[in-house]
Amino acid sequence: MTSLKELQESFQAGILAGDDTILGEVKDSAREQRTVLFGVYRNAYVARLAEILGNDYEQVHAYLGDAGFAKLVKAYIAANPSDQRNARWFGRCFPEFAHATMPFADHREVGEIAALEKALSDAFDGPDAQPLAIADLATLPAEDWPRLTFRPHPTAIRLTFDTNATTIWSALKSETDPPKPQRLPEPQALLVWRQAFMARFRPIGAEEAMMWDEAVKGVRFGVLCEMVATFAGEDEAELRAATYLKGWIDSGLLAGCQVEDNPA
Amino acid sequence: MLANKPPYLGFGLGLRPQHYEEILSGNPAVDWFEVISENYMIPGGQPLRILDQIRERYPVVMHGVSLSIASTAPLDTDYLGALKTLADRVEPKWISDHLCWTGVHGVNLHDLLPIPYTEEALDHVVDRVGQVQDFLGRRLTLENVSSYVTFGQSEMTEWEFVSEVAKRADCWLLFDVNNVYVSAFNHGFSTDDFLHGVPRDRVVQFHVAGHSHEESHIIDTHDHPVCPEVWDFYRETATHFGPVSTMIERDDNIPPLAELVEELDHARQIAREVRESAQRTAAE
Numbered sequence: 001m002t003s004l005k006e007l008q009e010s011f012q013a014g015i016l017a018g019d020d021t022i023l024g025e026v027k028d029s030a031r032e033q034r035t036v037l038f039g040v041y042r043n044a045y046v047a048r049l050a051e052i053l054g055n056d057y058e059q060v061h062a063y064l065g066d067a068g069f070a071k072l073v074k075a076y077i078a079a080n081p082s083d084q085r086n087a088r089w090f091g092r093c094f095p096e097f098a099h100a101t102m103p104f105a106d107h108r109e110v111g112e113i114a115a116l117e118k119a120l121s122d123a124f125d126g127p128d129a130q131p132l133a134i135a136d137l138a139t140l141p142a143e144d145w146p147r148l149t150f151r152p153h154p155t156a157i158r159l160t161f162d163t164n165a166t167t168i169w170s171a172l173k174s175e176t177d178p179p180k181p182q183r184l185p186e187p188q189a190l191l192v193w194r195q196a197f198m199a200r201f202r203p204i205g206a207e208e209a210m211m212w213d214e215a216v217k218g219v220r221f222g223v224l225c226e227m228v229a230t231f232a233g234e235d236e237a238e239l240r241a242a243t244y245l246k247g248w249i250d251s252g253l254l255a256g257c258q259v260e261d262n263p264a
Numbered sequence: 265m266l267a268n269k270p271p272y273l274g275f276g277l278g279l280r281p282q283h284y285e286e287i288l289s290g291n292p293a294v295d296w297f298e299v300i301s302e303n304y305m306i307p308g309g310q311p312l313r314i315l316d317q318i319r320e321r322y323p324v325v326m327h328g329v330s331l332s333i334a335s336t337a338p339l340d341t342d343y344l345g346a347l348k349t350l351a352d353r354v355e356p357k358w359i360s361d362h363l364c365w366t367g368v369h370g371v372n373l374h375d376l377l378p379i380p381y382t383e384e385a386l387d388h389v390v391d392r393v394g395q396v397q398d399f400l401g402r403r404l405t406l407e408n409v410s411s412y413v414t415f416g417q418s419e420m421t422e423w424e425f426v427s428e429v430a431k432r433a434d435c436w437l438l439f440d441v442n443n444v445y446v447s448a449f450n451h452g453f454s455t456d457d458f459l460h461g462v463p464r465d466r467v468v469q470f471h472v473a474g475h476s477h478e479e480s481h482i483i484d485t486h487d488h489p490v491c492p493e494v495w496d497f498y499r500e501t502a503t504h505f506g507p508v509s510t511m512i513e514r515d516d517n518i519p520p521l522a523e524l525v526e527e528l529d530h531a532r533q534i535a536r537e538v539r540e541s542a543q544r545t546a547a548e
Contacts, residue, residue, distance in 0.1 A: 001417050004385050005336040008368045008377075015373055025380075026413040030452045032480035037450070040412040040483060041375060048374050082372045085330040085343045086302045090374075128308035154307075197310040 014038060015045050016081055049077045049090060056091040056121060059172040060098070060114045072110075075101055088125075094118065109181040112165030113172075116201065119157040119192035124199040126155035131195070131252035144259045146222025150215050150245075151256040155194040158212060160187045166203060195252040202251070207231050208244045220260060221245070268403070270358045270436065270468045273323050273509040275528045275535075280514070283521045284314050292525050294322070298511050299354070301328040301361075305346045315354065324354055325469070325509075327438075328361040330372060333396065333406065334379045334389050335365035344399050351400065358468060360405035360438045363389070363426060380415035381425040386432075393433035405468055406430070407438035408458075410446040410475075410484030422447065423461030430466040437462060439505070440471040441498045442490070442513075446482045455497050459504055467505055472498050472531060473513040487516035490527060498531065502538045510535065 002010070007025060014022035026034045050073045054061055061069040076097050082090045095118055098104045099111035131153060140148070164182045171178040189209030192201040204212070210231055211224050219227070221241070228244075229237035248254050274295030279287075286292065297318055304315050318324065330343060351359055364376040379385050397404050408426055420428075430437050439462065448455045472495075474488030490498075490512065502508070512527045 001382075004380065004382070004388060005368070007380060007415070007417075008336050008365060011377060012368055012371060012373065015375075016371070025415055025417065027416055029414070029450060029481065034413060037412045037481060040481070041373075041377065044375055045373055052374075082367075082374060083370050085340060085372055086305055087374055088302070088306060125306040125309040125311060128312075155309075194309060197313065 011041075015042050018042070046074075046077060048087075049082065050074075052087050053077075053091045053094060057094060057114055057117050059117055059169050060094075060110060062172045063113055063168060063178065064110065072098060072101070072104055092118065107181065108183070109163040109165045109168055112161045112163055113169050115159055115161075116165060116169050116190075116192070119159060120199040120201065123155040123157060123192050123194040126194060129154050129255040132249055132254040132256055134246070134249055137249075137257065140259070146220060146225075147260045148221040148257050149218050149260055150221075150248075150254050151258075152216045153193055153253055153255045155199075156216075156253050157192040158209070158216075159190040159192060160209075161190065162187055164188075166190065166201070191253060193251070193253050200251075207240065208247075211241060211244050212248070266465050269465075270405075270509075271323075272507050273325075273357060275532050276323075276325075276509065276511040277521075277524055277528060278327075278511065278513050278515070279315075279318060279324075280518050281311070282518050283524075286521045288314070288317055290521075292521055294525065294528065296323040296325065296357070296509065296511075298325045298327045298513075299356075301326045301347060301350055301359070302330055304350055304354075312353075319354055324356050326351060326354060326356040326359045327407075328359070329374075329376070330366055331361035331396065332364075332366040332372075333361060333392050333404075334363065334385065335368055336388065337368045337370070339392060339395060344396065348400055358405045358436065359400065359402065360407055360436075360469065362409050363406045363429065364409045376409040378409070378411035378413060378415070379425070381418040381420045381422060383419060386425060386428055389429050390433045393429065393435050397433070397435065403435050404433075405436040405438050407440050407471065408443050408447075409440070410443040410450075410482075412450055412481060412483070414451050421453065421457070421461065422451075423458045427462050427466075430463060435466075436468040437466045438469040438471060439467045439501065439508070440473070440513075441501050442471065442473040442475055442494050443484060445494050445497050446475055446484045450481050456500070459497075459501060464505055467508055470498070470501065470505075470508050470510040471513045472510060485516060486513055489519075489523075490530075495530065495534065499534050499538060502535050503542070506542075507535070507539070 002025060010022040013019035023034050026038055028034050053073050076094055080093060084090050095111050095114035098114050104110045162183055168178040189204045190201055191204055211228055214227055215224055225238045225241045228241045276296035276298055277294050279297040279299045304312055362376045367373045393404055444455055444458045472490050473486045474490050476483045476485040510531050512524055514524060
C-alpha cells in the first residue's frame, strides 16, 4: 500500500504539476469520474491563490485589466508555490516578479505599482509603536540636540521609483483614468507608513530622502545637519533639517529618539 | 461528561472585516464570534486592535486553516508559536482547525485536503494532535472537512476515523453540518450514519454554511445562504446532539451583517423548536 507520505506527495504533484499518478489512488464516485473530482482541488488551488493576489494587488489588476493581470498572476503562481502558512504573505515577491518577468519587466511602472501596494499592506498591519511626539523633544536642552538619534516607526518603508507609478496608483484608486506611464527625469523617493491605523505614502525630495536614509542608520542630528548643508548648501541647512524632522514627527514616522552619550 | 468541556456559547458568526464597523457601532444579536486565526497572525495595526475590542464585548473562538494536522511534513513550530501568541492575546474559548492536511515539502496549497482513512493515517494524526495539544496546553477542536475524492486504500468510514481521532487523541470535535452533507452527497454515504457515528460528548461546535451544487458533486464554497436541505440536516443534528454552540460560516459573497443575523435567527428558531419538542416528549 502507498504510504501516507507518498500519497500526499503524489496528491500535491497532482495539483502543482498536473501529474496524474494520484488518480490511481482515488475512486470514481457513483455520479462522477475521478478526474473531475480531483479537478476540484486543482481548480481551487489556482483560483484561491489568484483571489489572494487580486485582493492584495487591486490597482495592478485595475491597471493591467483582467487578461493582463491573469497572465501575471498565472506566471507568479506557477513560479512561486506558496511556502507560507498565512496566505497574507503569499504575494510578497509579486513586485520583484513583475520587474523580472517579460513582458511586464519592460513596463517598469507595473512592478512599482505592485511595490507601492505591498508597502501599503505591510504598513497597514505592521508592528505597533507609539509615535514620537513633539512634546517628547520640547524639554530637551539645546546642547543635546546635536547628539540626538532617531528610531523610525516600525511600519516606515522607503521606496524609490523610476516611473510615475504613484500618480498612476492614485488615479486608479480614485477610479479615474490613469496617466500614461513615464520614466521620471530623476528617481522619486517615497515614504510609506501607518498613521492613526491608516497606511499612507508621501513622495519626498532627494535631500529629505538622503537625510531620512542616514537618520534611520542612527546618524546624529548634528551630523545630519552637516550632511544637509553638504547636499544642497549651507544656507539655512539647520532649518531645512529641522523642518524635515518636524514633518516626520507630525506624520508619526518616528517612534523614538535618544541623546547619545559620547561626542560625535 | 468529559472534564473541562468548553461552555455552550449560543449562536455565533464568523468575524469578517466587512462587518467590523457595524458590530462595534451596533449591537447585533450575535452571541459570540469565530475568528480565522491566520488573519490575526500579523504584527499589529487595525485588525488586531479591532479584535481586542470585539473580544472585550463577545466570547471569541479561534478557527485556523493552516495547522495541517494530518500532513506528513514536520509540525511547523513557528506557526504553532504564532498560534499560541495569538491565543494568549485573545483567550479564546477554544481553538479549532481542520482534520486535513494542507501540503508537504514546505508548500502550502491553501486548501483542506482529504486524508485516507487508514490505521496509518489514524496513528499519525493522533500522535500529532497530542503534540499540538501539549504545545498549546489545551485540547484542540477538529472539524470534519468537505471532500471530493475518496481513496482506494481507506479502511474505515470517515465517521469512524473522526471518532477514533477524538477518543484516542482526547480532543474536541467541530461538527460541520454542511461538510457532512456535502461529503455524504459526493461519496454516497448517509448523513445519519455520520451523525450517529461520532461521539456526542466530544462535539463542542457546529458550523452551518452554504455550498455550490454542481449536479454530480457539491463544492463547499461558503458563498451562498444555507440551503433547505442543510437546514433539515441541522434540525436532525440539533435533535441528536442537544444544545451545541452554533455558527453560520460565510467566507465569500459576504452579505450585509443583517442577512447573516437573519440566518442565525433561523438556526435559533430551529434549535428552539427542537428543544420544545424534546420537552414535550419528556413530559409525555
